[in-house]
Amino acid sequence: MALISTFGSTSSGTKIRVGILGASGYTGAELVRMLLRHPNVEIAALTAERQAGKPLAEVFPHLGGFGLPDLVKIDQVKWDGLDFVFCALPHGTTQEVIAGLPSGLKVVDLSADFRLTDPAEYATWYGHEHRATDLQKEVAYGLTEFNRQGVRKARVVANPGCYPTSSLLPLLPLLLENQIEPGGIIIDAKSGVSGAGRDAKQANLFCEVSEGFNAYGVGHHRHMPEIEQELRLAAGRPVTVSFTPHLVPMNRGMLATIYVRMAEGVTADDLRATLAARYADEPFVGVTPAGVVPATRHVRASNHALMGVVADRTPRGAIIVSVIDNLVKGASGQAIQNMNVMMGLGETTGIDQAPLFP
Numbered sequence: 001m002a003l004i005s006t007f008g009s010t011s012s013g014t015k016i017r018v019g020i021l022g023a024s025g026y027t028g029a030e031l032v033r034m035l036l037r038h039p040n041v042e043i044a045a046l047t048a049e050r051q052a053g054k055p056l057a058e059v060f061p062h063l064g065g066f067g068l069p070d071l072v073k074i075d076q077v078k079w080d081g082l083d084f085v086f087c088a089l090p091h092g093t094t095q096e097v098i099a100g101l102p103s104g105l106k107v108v109d110l111s112a113d114f115r116l117t118d119p120a121e122y123a124t125w126y127g128h129e130h131r132a133t134d135l136q137k138e139v140a141y142g143l144t145e146f147n148r149q150g151v152r153k154a155r156v157v158a159n160p161g162c163y164p165t166s167s168l169l170p171l172l173p174l175l176l177e178n179q180i181e182p183g184g185i186i187i188d189a190k191s192g193v194s195g196a197g198r199d200a201k202q203a204n205l206f207c208e209v210s211e212g213f214n215a216y217g218v219g220h221h222r223h224m225p226e227i228e229q230e231l232r233l234a235a236g237r238p239v240t241v242s243f244t245p246h247l248v249p250m251n252r253g254m255l256a257t258i259y260v261r262m263a264e265g266v267t268a269d270d271l272r273a274t275l276a277a278r279y280a281d282e283p284f285v286g287v288t289p290a291g292v293v294p295a296t297r298h299v300r301a302s303n304h305a306l307m308g309v310v311a312d313r314t315p316r317g318a319i320i321v322s323v324i325d326n327l328v329k330g331a332s333g334q335a336i337q338n339m340n341v342m343m344g345l346g347e348t349t350g351i352d353q354a355p356l357f358p
């Protein structure tokens, strides 16, 4: 893809002044790491809560030596010095922060606060009333490959969850082509521990995760309604999924094993061909050849999503294996991809495109 720049001021050398809210967290740090190499971005503000007042290098030594601003609290940010904001805060803390930003400021929100279009559905799954229902109406869901026009026009983009990203990318094209049935889809997904954020939690201690792995949120994880919402909106009919996430003893990476029932007469080779055709021109989504099953190491630290299809022994069954890096295509990389679209830059600008597979 050509790296075109249509962002008005970049041609004259002016950079997009970016603020990162939550820069002392894992996705915030990943945003900094990636944006330091973005040719059109100047990192102009970094926020933290408990770590506010420190240089970022004190929290993340690998990000020292770049002349970055120190971490400040959100209420100390000078918004008129920014053109764009990434919001990498815990869900539940984000709605009021974004609703309070100057109305001209574009935002990608990495949290779940604006992903569910129905505030009542949000309240059911997140345990509190939505705090910015008016703003919710104008938010675009940022699965870039399926909503470029919406993202391009939006002021606020809700970046998808990591599990939804790894699940929707293979499922959407197959549903849209009516090659799989809309019921009985099983998503058995595994995440690295960084998916839970940097906050200290007993379940994420080394001794808890290093000698095995566990399922969690079984039957009620909050990413289930997000996945179903996007499948329903695309397919124009209700779609149900059984979704079980697991925490595995690795730092980063996400793998979803997805079991589907194919429509009459459709084969696993047909599914693979549909996915390959749908993503042939997509810079960040790939399909492995028959007989090759992708692994998390193939996409480590990369914005690529990779998927493979295998025939199942059950009647009309097929198994899809889908991998991403939860911190990149599942969060910060996709957020930068969305910023590029929102700011009229070439979509791949500043994002490493080197394919990591094989």
Ligand SMILES: NC(=O)C1=CN([C@@H]2O[C@H](COP(=O)(O)OP(=O)(O)OC[C@H]3O[C@@H](n4cnc5c(N)ncnc54)[C@H](OP(=O)(O)O)[C@@H]3O)[C@@H](O)[C@H]2O)C=CC1
Binding pocket: 021, 022, 023, 024, 025, 026, 027, 028, 047, 048, 049, 050, 051, 052, 074, 087, 088, 089, 090, 091, 093, 110, 111, 112, 160, 161, 162, 194, 195, 196, 197, 198, 199, 326, 327, 330, 331
């Ligand atoms: N980790 C992942 O793989 C993914 C995460 N996400 C979502 O992205 C968001 C960020 O995730 P992640 O980086 O993992 O989270 P972390 O817990 O690692 O970081 C959270 C950040 O938010 C700050 N923060 C915490 N509470 C507040 C508050 N009340 N007010 C202001 N700032 C606050 C923290 O500052 P301090 O530490 O200084 O207190 C820290 O900078 C979350 O909504 C998460 O669900 C989405 C997809 C994938």
Ligand SMILES: CC(=O)N[C@@H](CCC(=O)OP(=O)(O)O)C(=O)O
Binding pocket: 091, 110, 111, 112, 160, 161, 162, 163, 191, 192, 193, 194, 195, 196, 197, 245, 247
């Ligand atoms: C391993 C782990 O705990 N993962 C998180 C999901 C990742 C994430 O941050 O999702 P949101 O953006 O929707 O919050 C979880 O299951 O809650």
